[in-house]
Amino acid sequence: MMLTARSFASARTSRRTVCHVSASKAKLFDVPVSNNGARNRFIIRKKGLEGQIDIVTPQTIGGLKSPEYLALNPQGKMPLLVTESGWPLPESEVISQYLLDKYASHSPSLVANTPEGRARANLATRIHDVYIVPIQGCMYRTMDSVETRAKQIEQIAFQLNVLEGIVQGPFVAGSEITAADAALFPTFVFFDFILPTYFGWKDVFAGKPKLKSWWENMKKDAEGAKIYEEIRGGLQGWANNNRWRDQGITDHVANSAYKWAY
Ligand SMILES: N[C@@H](CCC(=O)N[C@@H](CS)C(=O)NCC(=O)O)C(=O)O
Structure with a gap:
């Protein structure tokens, strides 16, 4: 994913942060x-951990592909948590589970209170991470093959139906918000913004009443609303820069030999 021009903190503030918090405050x-x-930002805010963890853009140390960042995360991807002891921990779901564990005494727990609830949350997160995240770029990245893009869009439609069968309501694992809601919701902001506008979907939630009701519940949550605004703001920036035209996506979708809308 391309870095957005917007950042959480001004470069000046962030440079200052990098200098003075490295030994005491996680980043x-x-x-x-x-x-x-966003799943980690959601947890940090829900648990009120802003005093313990600063959120900073990778640009503060030269960007995702800079030697400084690659030394911390060789994958060159975000998010990356650098703990208060300076340990770099990548992979968003691993970070989420670490935050739940490390800050278990900060409520809400964001963990379901039955084995079945925890399994349901883990299952939804795993479906998302294994079958959706690796292909999400088909919605917004340049791709050589129109056929591959079309197959991946079809796969997203399929996985949405799988998730409809997993979500319990009102939240993924039942009555309480868990880390699974934090994991899925940000990607649904992508679906909701991109699929109708650029791929001709009428309604991402058509025929998926459980996901629809969950989506509305998440948008009403204070932290959910904040994540919604942050991600939509970034996507709107991409739209303003004609990303979908410039990455050749509009041309792909104009090819009626393939199915794009589900
Ligand atoms: N499995 C990783 C995926 C991380 C990932 O793909 N992050 C995107 C942003 S959401 C990224 O850093 N993209 C930049 C790139 O791949 O160059 C995780 O869950 O943290």
């Missing part, structure tokens, strides 16, 4: 449009 490297990192 999450992320940007507003990043759906994977």
Whole structure:
């Protein structure tokens, strides 16, 4: 994913942060449009951990592909948590689970209170991470093959139906918000913004009443609303820069030999 021009903190503030907090305050490297990192931002805010963890853009140390960042995360991806002891921990779901564990005494727990609830949350997160995240770029990245893009859009439609069968309501694992809601919701902001506008979908939630009701519940949540605004703001920035035209996506979707809308 491309870095958005918007950042959480001004470069000046962030440079200052990098200098003085390294030994005492953890840092999450992320940007507003990043759906994977949004699950960690959601947890940090829900648990009120802003005093313990700063959220800063990777640009503060030269960007995702800079030697400084790659030394911390060789994958060159965000999010990345650098703990208070200076340990770099990548991978958003691993970071989420670490935050739940490390800050278990900060409510809400964001963990379901039955084995079945926890399994349901883990299942939804796993479906999202294994079958959706690796292909989400088909919605907004340049791709050589129109056929591959079309197959991946079809796969997203399929996985939405799988998730409809998993979500319990009102939240993924039942009555309480868990880390699974934090993981899925940001990606649905992508679906909701991109699929109708650029791929001709009428309604991402058509025929999926459980997901529809969950989506509305999440948008009403204070932290959910904040994530919604952050990601939509980033996507709107991409739209304003004609991203979908310039990445050749509009041309792909104009090819009526393939199905794009579900
Ligand atoms: N499995 C990783 C995926 C991380 C990922 O793909 N992050 C995106 C932003 S949401 C990224 O850093 N993209 C930049 C790139 O790949 O160059 C996770 O869950 O943290």
